Amino acid sequence: MSPTLQNEALQSRAEALGQSLPPLLAEAEMLAATLMLGEHGRRRAGSGDEFWQYRAAHQGDPARAIDWRRSARSDGHFIREREWQAAQSVTLWVDPAKSMAFSGGRERPPKGDRARLLALALAVLLLRGGERVGLAGLAQPRSGRSQIVRLAARLAGEPEAGDYGAPETAGMVGHGRAVFVSDFLGPIEPVEAALSRAADRGVRGALCQILDPAEEEFPFDGRVIFESMSGSMRHETQQAGELRSRYLARLAERKDRLSELARAVGWQFSTFHTGAPAQSALLWLYRALEGGR
Structure with a gap:
């Protein structure tokens, strides 16, 4: 690529980032404000003034x-x-893969949009409470208002090419906290490996599964063509309704497995839907980190 084309591509990405960043950050700060949590309490005895x-x-x-x-x-x-007041380091991983771009209805946001919103709103709450927050593999945990802008910029990046993401543990601080936000519909082995690496470093946290209601209910019948978001997988069926029971059983098995993996390393797991308000998921994430202290 010529220098001119490289500059044009860079300018195009910068303009797109400039258009997407303010709404994401503003929405995250509005979501964080709805919880009205006040000062971030560690709620255990230790060194501090309070x-x-x-x-x-x-x-x-x-x-x-x-x-x-x-x-x-x-x-x-x-x-x-x-009250214990030593700052903690919290590392967030938000699945950037193509599967997170799915939405089963025009009135619902894509899973990736909800995941990024939750992660950034959680970062707002934690940073306001004096914690250090980072993005796995993208931004080291830091404190302060400038870190919110930095995280928003990283989260506004382009999605990865693959259908499913693998949790990233780079940048995790030993004995800190971590949050993985994903649909967790891809291969389970990378999740197992990431949780094992986190446990080896004394990191505890939460798995937050984001699903579209269509993925939870499987409201399909008759002739349907199922295609992955990247287009690499495609399946056509004339009787989609007959797949419902098997699909729901597999989904239940996946949730049970994720819950078992989380429990084994002292993490928490829960599922939230893009059709529901984001506040409940944010509150759960906040409390899940509190509960791991």
Whole structure:
């Protein structure tokens, strides 16, 4: 490619990014604001300035840790605990593969759009709470407002060529947190391998499966041509309705397997649909990270 054509292609991609980035970021910040979570609470005892709770003193607690004013109001001794406030590193992976471009209805967003929105809204919440957030293989975990813009730019990139994505673990911080957002409809082996690598580094987190309602219900009958988003796979049937029970059984097996894999390494798993409001998925993700602390 000549330098002129390269410059034109670069300019075209830059203009497309400039058009897509502000809406994605604005929508993510609006979604994050709907949760009204306030300051990000770590909800466990540790070093910090904020009071968390009183607890009864146990044998072995140093005398200097006792809150004598609180203890004077009862017959026992109490320890004043502060809330743990050390920042955590959270690494996000959002499936960029072609399968995420699917939407079964004009009124519903593609799965990839919902996945990117959720990831960026979660990043907004975490960064506002002082955490460090990054994208696996694309952006190292950092804190601050500028990181939100950086993540939005990375998420607005072009999709990959393949039908299904493999979770990326590059950039994960040991003993940090991670979130994988995907339809998880491709080969299961890459998911197993990624979770194993994460577990070896002490990383815990959540698998968030995004599906279109059509993929959940299989509302097809009669003659149907099924084609992958990349066009590499194609299947034509005259009696699609007869495939429904087998398809739903396979989907249930896949969900069970993902749940088992997550449970085995201390992660959480849940499925959400593009036809439902995004708030429930965002709240679940936020709480899932809290629960892994």
